[in-house]
Amino acid sequence: MRCPFCGNTDTQVKDSRPAEDHVAIRRRRYCPACAGRFTTYERVQLRDLVVIKKSGRRESFDRDKLERSIRIALQKRPIEAERVDQMISGIVRRLESMGDSDVASDTIGEIVMETLARIDTVAYVRFASVYKNFQAADDFEEFVHELRPPVKAGEDD
Structure with missing residues (x-):
């Protein structure tokens, strides 16, 4: 493992x-050259995933990119x-x-949305707004309207 300092x-x-x-191993490491200390994490990877973008372009799956988007939401x-880490590992x-x-x-987007919907509806709507590329307030309104259970006659008085 290369020292991040020297x-x-x-x-x-x-x-x-x-x-x-x-689901990971935490390792404390020491560099004898500069006396620096740092931590690394090792995770089991079952297979190398390749993401097929909407444009047809292919790129390696990036767990960090997935984690960033979920943490932003x-x-x-x-x-x-800890719950977020478990969710990401599960995905x-x-x-x-x-x-x-x-x-x-x-x-990937559908799985993330499905998982966020079970954990936090605000995060679900935030993620969906980027994933579904909302352009106007009406897009939010339609999406949130679909989340709400139907109102029975006489309940909205």
């Missing part, structure tokens, strides 16, 4: 333990960081277990 490739592992989400929401495991290493970006 670039030395001969670093030492000082401590290893399961990460909080129990959940920003300032009362969801614990990645679901994608890896689908059987095909090529995954459409639409599939």
Whole structure:
């Protein structure tokens, strides 16, 4: 593992333990060249996923990109960081277990929306506004209207 401070490739592992989400290994490392200390995380990867964009372009799946978009949707929401990490790990495991290493970006977006809908409706609407490319307030209004249960006659008085 390369030292992030000096670039030395001969670093030492000082401590290893399961990460909080129990799907990664947390390693404390030491660089003998500069005496720097840093932490790395190792995750099991079942297969190399390739994302097929709407344009047909292909790119490697980036867990960090998925995590950033979900954390933006959940920003300032009362969801614990550990729960977010578990959600992200669950989404990645679901994608890896689908059987095909090529995954459409639409599939990823739908899985994220489905998961966010169960956890936090505000984050769900935030994510959907970007994913579905809302252009006007009317787009939000239509989407939120679909979320609300139908009102029975005589209940809105």
